[in-house]
Amino acid sequence: MVREVIRKKLYDAATLGDATRFQQLLQEDPYLLDVVSFPDSRNLLHIATRSGQASIVEEILRINQHLAWSLDSQKSSSLHIAAAKGTVEIASKLLAIAPQTSWLRDCHGMNPVHIAAMNGHVEILEEFIRHDRLPATEKVDHRQTVLHLCVKHGQLRVLQVLVNHFRELVHLQDDYGETVLHLAVRYKQVEIVRYLVENTGVEYQCSRNSNRETALDISRQSPQDTIQSEITKILEQITTIKFSNISLNKVSIELVLMVAALIIGMTFQASINPPGGVWQDDSATHKAGTPIMASTYPEMYNEFVVANMAAFILSVLTIIWLSIPSPTPEPKQPTWIVIFTGYHLLLAIFTLSFINSIKLLNPPTKDRSLITATLTLCVGFLGLIPYFRYGPHMMSYFCNNVRAWRQSFVITSN
Template sequence: MVKEVVERKLYNAVSKGDLTTLKQLLQEDPYLVHEAPFACSRNLLHVAAMHGQSAIVEEVLRMNRRLARIPDSQKSSPLHIAAAEGHVIIASKLLSVAPEMCWWRDDQGMNPVHVAAMNGHVELVKHLLGESCLPAMERLHRGQTVLHLCVKHGQLSALKVLVEKLGEFVCAKDDDGETLLHLAVRCNQVETIRYLVENKTVERQTRNSMGKTALQVLKESPPHTATYEKIKGILINLSNESYFEALPKMTDVTMVVVVLIATMAFQVAVNPPGGVWQDDKPTHRAGQAVMASTHPKMYGHLVRANTTAFIASLITIFLVTTGLPSTNILFMAVAMYAMCVSLVAIAISYGASVAMITHTTRRQAVGHLIMTVLAVVLNLFALITAYVVIRKLYLSCKRKKRQQQDLIDDTFVCPVFYWIFQQLETRGFLSG
């Protein structure tokens, strides 16, 4: 009975910050600082950290630093308790004694950074990240990160701090392939979704392990919820990126195409149809193209087309490699034009090559067939390209209008197209 009374006095002194009573009780029984058993096997530091009593923490650490490393029955260290309550000064004192506690996990698998972020204690999160960012990268249950934890508990302020500090880690997925944006949609976190969409670091169009984007995940939710239309509007704006925003994604495909064309043109140059002469004679020399002697006019067409394809491909390769099309619309137009020229030229080179190796009686028919197919393919390519460009520009115009942005901010031809779209919408030819 006496022991219970003493323990109650000790608990009250620690929780209320009564340093005088604490010293008196510990002077009467010094072993209390080591053995005081509170609920959940917590010691003096756990209780002091829970109630934010920094002076008590400092005094107990002076008497017994080992208590900072002793967890309670839930495997929570005193730093876990301080993180849950958001006590920055106490956390700093505990870390000065046991800095490795940033890595310790409780029975839920969370370290103090996870606990502080989940509870939205921004200043404490900043302090812990100042010690080391590595504990924040520790994975939780089913591969979730501290960022997933912030989204799940609606802690946007803590999420912003972590995104700023953790760099590309913000693109991490859990075991189900879910990104932060997927989880934010599932949790109906409108402001979090808006922040993630506007953030340039976060991958916004990623699919989860089921092959679904964030917008597809939203469509599985009941459409009558209060946040449904708001989230849908944000995600639709995300999918309606402009042509120029989508351009960097096209560079890899463009490079593959133009490198292939350049390789084909080089091969035709060093190994023309019909081969090369193997001996020297008055009419030719060894190594010269046979076609140059037998069909000089056709060979001239082949060389001109092949050279045009090769040079146009080199121009496109140079522009894409330097990244200029992604920063300037004029360079983008030059790169696209050069690629189209190289496609047309290599097609003409192919036609000349086929005509060369075709029998005379069939040459005219084959030539007509090649030209017809070439005309159809090129026209189809031009129509598809025009459709894609105009559609992207139209979606960009609609997005800018929804966001109340100035339509004349863009340079070059965009404002002209925006004006045309507005006139068509006014006359009812396009949906507003």
């Protein structure tokens, strides 16, 4: 009976934060911390942590640090409880004494970082990351990440913090092949969907789960209520313009650089070895080493020189532009339009240089006119190919931007 009374007094002192009474009881019996337990196999450190009594927690840790490793019947440590409650001060004290407890998993397979994320405690989550980043990368059941847990529990703010620290987790798939975007669509988390779409890469947004479904497929197959319709609209808008980011992937950029380097080499070679060759001797009308065509067809030769120089300069500028790292993870639309237009302008000027070379090497006859017409027709068809392919997408992108601008204008006016 005496033991039960003392246990009740300890419990009251720990839950109420009565440090003076707590110390008096421990002075009467220093071994109370080791022998006293409560329902669910919890010790005094669990009770004080659950009640948010930082002073009592500090006193218990001063006397017996090993209690920080003790688990209750749910396999939860005191750090698990602090993470669930969001008490940053207590979590800091526990981490200072037993930092490895951030790796311990409860009966549900979750460590304290997972618990803090589920409950939306941003400050304590950042404290965990500051001490050790790796527990946040641990997976739970079905190989889901901490980001999947954020989506399930609707914790947008926590998700944003974690993405800033662990962007690579966004692309990971669980046992069902689903990323956090798939899951956000299933759980109708419209704000999370919008955040993921606006702040992550298109390749990931187009990823498919084990049923070969993209996030957009899942959204379209779901009953279209107000929220689901908004999610579908968000995903359809980004899918409409996804071609722009895909065209700037690593392979495409390397191809543009290779073509630009090839054009530099060819234009340089044409400048030192012009069509028709050079004069080998001096005369009253020319000097040795000067282009023959400059004397025989001066106007056409000037056109050739201008086109050749323009192709060379644009190739150099293209290489410089693409060699500078982008300040953002994904190139923006204006950047893509500049590169797309510049790349085709470069090819057009180089083609013009080629046409002039052919014209210079052929005398001014009807045959040369036929050659010019044939080349112009072929080049015209080649130039239209990319616009036939991307034209509808570019028009859709333009219309969407105009529509968004008009809506923002109306809202601002009102």
